[in-house]
Amino acid sequence: MITRRTALSAMAAPLLAAQPGEDRVERWGVFDVKLNGPRDGNPFVDVRVSAEFRHEHRALVVDGFYDGDGTYRIRFSPDMDGEWRYTTRSNRRELDGRTGTVSCTAPAAPNHGPVVVRNTYHFGYADGTRYLPFGTTCYAWTHQPEALQEQTLATLRTAPFNKMRMCVFPKWYEYNRDEPRLYPFVNRNDYTRFDPAFWRNLESRIRQLQALGIEADLILFHPYDHWGYALMGAEADERYLRYAVARLAAYRNVWWSMANEWDLVKGKSKSEWDRYFQILQSADPYSRLCSIHHSRVMYDHGRTFLTHASIQGDEFAKTPEWRETWRKPVIFDECKYEGNIPKRWGDISAQEMTHRFWLGTVYGAYVGHGETYLDPKDVLWWSKGGALHGQSAARIAFLRQLLQAGPAEALSPLANPYYPCTAKAGECYLYYLDYHQPALADFELPAGASFIADVIDPWEMTITAAGSYSGKFTMKLPGRPHLAVRFRKAA
Amino acid sequence: MITRRTALSAMAAPLLAAQPGEDRVERWGVFDVKLNGPRDGNPFVDVRVSAEFRHEHRALVVDGFYDGDGTYRIRFSPDMDGEWRYTTRSNRRELDGRTGTVSCTAPAAPNHGPVVVRNTYHFGYADGTRYLPFGTTCYAWTHQPEALQEQTLATLRTAPFNKMRMCVFPKWYEYNRDEPRLYPFVNRNDYTRFDPAFWRNLESRIRQLQALGIEADLILFHPYDHWGYALMGAEADERYLRYAVARLAAYRNVWWSMANEWDLVKGKSKSEWDRYFQILQSADPYSRLCSIHHSRVMYDHGRTFLTHASIQGDEFAKTPEWRETWRKPVIFDECKYEGNIPKRWGDISAQEMTHRFWLGTVYGAYVGHGETYLDPKDVLWWSKGGALHGQSAARIAFLRQLLQAGPAEALSPLANPYYPCTAKAGECYLYYLDYHQPALADFELPAGASFIADVIDPWEMTITAAGSYSGKFTMKLPGRPHLAVRFRKAA
Numbered sequence: 001m002i003t004r005r006t007a008l009s010a011m012a013a014p015l016l017a018a019q020p021g022e023d024r025v026e027r028w029g030v031f032d033v034k035l036n037g038p039r040d041g042n043p044f045v046d047v048r049v050s051a052e053f054r055h056e057h058r059a060l061v062v063d064g065f066y067d068g069d070g071t072y073r074i075r076f077s078p079d080m081d082g083e084w085r086y087t088t089r090s091n092r093r094e095l096d097g098r099t100g101t102v103s104c105t106a107p108a109a110p111n112h113g114p115v116v117v118r119n120t121y122h123f124g125y126a127d128g129t130r131y132l133p134f135g136t137t138c139y140a141w142t143h144q145p146e147a148l149q150e151q152t153l154a155t156l157r158t159a160p161f162n163k164m165r166m167c168v169f170p171k172w173y174e175y176n177r178d179e180p181r182l183y184p185f186v187n188r189n190d191y192t193r194f195d196p197a198f199w200r201n202l203e204s205r206i207r208q209l210q211a212l213g214i215e216a217d218l219i220l221f222h223p224y225d226h227w228g229y230a231l232m233g234a235e236a237d238e239r240y241l242r243y244a245v246a247r248l249a250a251y252r253n254v255w256w257s258m259a260n261e262w263d264l265v266k267g268k269s270k271s272e273w274d275r276y277f278q279i280l281q282s283a284d285p286y287s288r289l290c291s292i293h294h295s296r297v298m299y300d301h302g303r304t305f306l307t308h309a310s311i312q313g314d315e316f317a318k319t320p321e322w323r324e325t326w327r328k329p330v331i332f333d334e335c336k337y338e339g340n341i342p343k344r345w346g347d348i349s350a351q352e353m354t355h356r357f358w359l360g361t362v363y364g365a366y367v368g369h370g371e372t373y374l375d376p377k378d379v380l381w382w383s384k385g386g387a388l389h390g391q392s393a394a395r396i397a398f399l400r401q402l403l404q405a406g407p408a409e410a411l412s413p414l415a416n417p418y419y420p421c422t423a424k425a426g427e428c429y430l431y432y433l434d435y436h437q438p439a440l441a442d443f444e445l446p447a448g449a450s451f452i453a454d455v456i457d458p459w460e461m462t463i464t465a466a467g468s469y470s471g472k473f474t475m476k477l478p479g480r481p482h483l484a485v486r487f488r489k490a491a
Numbered sequence: 492m493i494t495r496r497t498a499l500s501a502m503a504a505p506l507l508a509a510q511p512g513e514d515r516v517e518r519w520g521v522f523d524v525k526l527n528g529p530r531d532g533n534p535f536v537d538v539r540v541s542a543e544f545r546h547e548h549r550a551l552v553v554d555g556f557y558d559g560d561g562t563y564r565i566r567f568s569p570d571m572d573g574e575w576r577y578t579t580r581s582n583r584r585e586l587d588g589r590t591g592t593v594s595c596t597a598p599a600a601p602n603h604g605p606v607v608v609r610n611t612y613h614f615g616y617a618d619g620t621r622y623l624p625f626g627t628t629c630y631a632w633t634h635q636p637e638a639l640q641e642q643t644l645a646t647l648r649t650a651p652f653n654k655m656r657m658c659v660f661p662k663w664y665e666y667n668r669d670e671p672r673l674y675p676f677v678n679r680n681d682y683t684r685f686d687p688a689f690w691r692n693l694e695s696r697i698r699q700l701q702a703l704g705i706e707a708d709l710i711l712f713h714p715y716d717h718w719g720y721a722l723m724g725a726e727a728d729e730r731y732l733r734y735a736v737a738r739l740a741a742y743r744n745v746w747w748s749m750a751n752e753w754d755l756v757k758g759k760s761k762s763e764w765d766r767y768f769q770i771l772q773s774a775d776p777y778s779r780l781c782s783i784h785h786s787r788v789m790y791d792h793g794r795t796f797l798t799h800a801s802i803q804g805d806e807f808a809k810t811p812e813w814r815e816t817w818r819k820p821v822i823f824d825e826c827k828y829e830g831n832i833p834k835r836w837g838d839i840s841a842q843e844m845t846h847r848f849w850l851g852t853v854y855g856a857y858v859g860h861g862e863t864y865l866d867p868k869d870v871l872w873w874s875k876g877g878a879l880h881g882q883s884a885a886r887i888a889f890l891r892q893l894l895q896a897g898p899a900e901a902l903s904p905l906a907n908p909y910y911p912c913t914a915k916a917g918e919c920y921l922y923y924l925d926y927h928q929p930a931l932a933d934f935e936l937p938a939g940a941s942f943i944a945d946v947i948d949p950w951e952m953t954i955t956a957a958g959s960y961s962g963k964f965t966m967k968l969p970g971r972p973h974l975a976v977r978f979r980k981a982a
Contacts, residue, residue, distance in 0.1 A: 340928055340929050340930035340931070340970045341929065341930075341931065342929050342931040342932045342933045342965060343929075344909060344910070344927060347927045347928055347929040347932075348926050348927060348928065348972075349926055349927075349928045349971070349972040351926075351972070352926040352972065374930055374931065418835060419835070435839050435840055435842075435843040436835060436838045436839060436840075437831055437838055437839065437840045438831050438832065438833050438834075438838040439831035439832075439865055440831070440832065440833040440865065441833045441838075442833045474833060479831040480840070481839075481840040481842070481843065
């Protein structure tokens with residue numbers, strides 16, 4: 001059986017002599033094979049083109065896409081340095097059997113490759129650099145006027161977020177009743193013809209996020225629709241998925257979120273969702289991270305095609321159990337939003353959002369941010385982007401810094417600690433005391449080693465040295481709530 | 492069949508002529524029939540004495556008790572005005588067949604009678620006066636040195652609490668490793684002989700609480716023991732229960748809490764507990780309020796002998812379901828304590844305690860208080876009484892005042908409100924917004940009536956008029972968390 005990742009073409013044509021040095025691409029960068037081809041009929045439907053890229057014993061089959069105006073592209077992202085040779089396959093003679101070579105070079109900073117699952121419950125860049133997801137949410141930012149999209153990027157430049165939840169389709173929902181400038185399809189609803197201008201804008205935004213070190217957690221379907229994109233039918237859905245993968249999968253910062261609130265998307269059965277995952281899995285040569293997000297009914301995050309669990313809710317204390325059940329990272333992508341709109345999901349305080357990031361962390365999860373402050377022009381960060389108005393982002397930056405400095409990718413929640421704690425046993429322990437305010441607290445660390453203690457105030461963003469300890473001990477604490485205590489093994 | 496409450500003596504001896512005017516007692520007051528009797532043998536075990544009190548067609552059979560020094564008492568609390576005639580029964584001739592009369596008079600303020608269950612989920616005094624439980628906890632206050640007991644009473648004089656959880660037996664636990672001056676039994680552990688001095692002190696404290704308008708929620712068994720009182724065996728347990736009832740049941744402010752953390756009391760089976768409830772039920776002529784409190788395993792609060800559910804925990808949101816299941820009032824007697832000791836159950840902040848009182852209230856429950864601040868002499872309110880050091884008590888006073896002024900005994904939690912709300916439909920609605928901070932919030936009240944709105948800050952203890960509303964509307968709110976909103980029908 002031939003899989004996308006490992007197939008050696010069963011019908012490889014004799015390759016043309018490679019022309020070394022002609023085309024170069026950085027490892028995990030993007031190389032477009034650009035081809036001119038037929039314009040007649042409907043190329044989006046009639047023409048199939050792909051290429052097999054080979055490097056030594058490795059081969060990847062990559063689908064191409066029609067980019068309009070007679071241009072076809074096969075978009076490739078190599079994961080090994082050296083020479084890759086490719087041969088195209090197409091049902092149209094002028095696109096078939098084309099060959100070429102691209103030389104993959106070592107990546108230059110800040111290219112660390114795609115984010116992958118590491119150490120079962122965590123993530124990391126492919127080059128070994130650490131990656132701790134600190135996501136935010138601007139569902140429809142790429143569908144806003146140009147200036148607003150630019151403002152969003154400017155905000156992100158100094159914000160603490162390194163993952164963005166964003167929809168491919170435009171969004172129709174409260175605070176979001178605007179028509180976008182561009183639609184994914186020609187004439188808005190011709191599901192057989194994609195509008196390259198729409199997709200080029202999306203790609204450009206994905207690349208800009210990448211330049212900022214931000215992963216694009218792309219939501220492929222969602223229920224906030226008045227155009228019909230949630231109800232296109234199986235054939236159009238599949239065509240859309242394949243087109244999105246062909247255009248976007250090569251960007252190393254792309255993650256697939258099959259749907260937001262999948263259980264609110266009417267008219268697709270569970271088996272259809274499963275089929276869409278299989279399409280994604282077979283079409284994506286890079287096996288990008290893949291999840292699905294629910295409203296009330298969880299998807300089975302144990303399914304093999306899901307790389308991590310994307311949770312809605314605030315049941316952080318369930319994370320240890322979920323980790324054991326699914327053996328995957330758990331991200332609370334939506335735990336409500338900091339804001340003040342008349343919605344229970346969009347009116348939590350900055351303190352509560354900060355609190356939730358900490359609770360999620362000590363229970364072994366990652367947590368996502370969003371902001372929903374009333375705005376005279378209805379520009380709410382959670383949907384349209386723009387500027388941040390809240391107070392949690394600064395605290396999230398503080399937490400991120402703090403975790404970046406520790407053994408974050410090795411942290412696991414302790415079983416039944418007195419206060420919730422995530423730890424790398426014997427090395428680092430991070431307790432969050434929540435509403436508890438002990439003036440004295442009992443801890444137990446390994447005996448025979450000394451641990452340096454810090455009292456951390458997640459809201460005031462202070463770290464105060466608090467002595468060193470070993471074994472079982474009682475420690476003086478400030479006696480006020482919402483503090484954290486960290487112990488690190490002395491050097 | 493003869494029941495304690497309604498029996499007409501089947502073997503009533505001819506009564507002596509009543510001597511009207513000689514003995515008088517207020518309705519719900521306490522009248523002691525004092526008798527001199529045998530001192531030989533062990534009167535606690537050997538002598539049984541009781542009396543039947545009759546008023547018109549009503550009769551109550553009341554067990555007496557031996558009070559030492561040849562004195563026997565039959566302690567009676569009438570619940571109807573007029574003449575009650577009594578005849579004693581005993582297995583000793585000198586105590587048998589004694590008759591008398593007591594004239595029951597209308598109660599004078601502040602005697603409102605015992606607290607009873609009213610309107611299924613609430614409480615009220617027998618005379619119709621409202622009673623909203625706002626309890627606190629000083630488990631072992633009556634076992635402390637005299638001066639400390641007095642200090643506790645002095646504190647209670649200005650505190651907002653009208654119910655006290657307190658143990659009959661002394662307590663042996665962290666912060667409580669003192670021997671009491673008095674033990675319930677002679678020689679500490681002679682379970683066949685009660686020490687009247689111990690019981691007289693307890694009664695005196697119960698009467699003093701009564702004078703302060705405080706119900707004594709008496710805990711009959713508990714696991715914090717090093718004397719053996721938790722493991723006396725079935726015979727001694729029953730004798731103890733009957734003695735406690737004979738001495739204490741006549742005090743109208745007595746509630747029975749069969750046990751604290753019953754599931755931590757080793758060596759008593761569920762059926763033994765059930766039997767103890769039956770003993771209590773048959774021995775107590777007044778059917779005082781009766782509950783049992785758990786640690787991890789809940790008793791079945793649906794049992795008919797339980798008048799209300801005494802909960803440990805913070806699952807306030809479950810109250811509406813529990814109300815429906817048990818059809819009884821729900822009291823969260825322990826939701827952790829405000830304090831700073833190195834215990835998860837004793838280190839919550841004053842804000843959190845305040846928050847819990849509000850959450851419990853809007854979900855249709857009542858909530859109990861306790862305080863555990865470190866003290867150089869280990870005098871922690873929750874166990875020994877003394878002084879209050881925390882900041883929640885003042886906020887509890889504020890909430891109590893607020894509820895006292897409304898239709899509290901008719902409040903029920905709304906089904907699925909946007910924010911949790913308890914209401915008397917059409918009249919009064921109390922929302923608590925928890926960590927939500929909407930600057931605008933949507934509400935729906937009955938149309939065709941006008942409701943006066945107040946924004947309430949439970950921590951700052953402010954009530955701010957906020958206009959009047961009707962039907963469906965969006966209301967401006969301050970946009971900060973932990974506020975409540977009240978709507979009252981305009982006069």
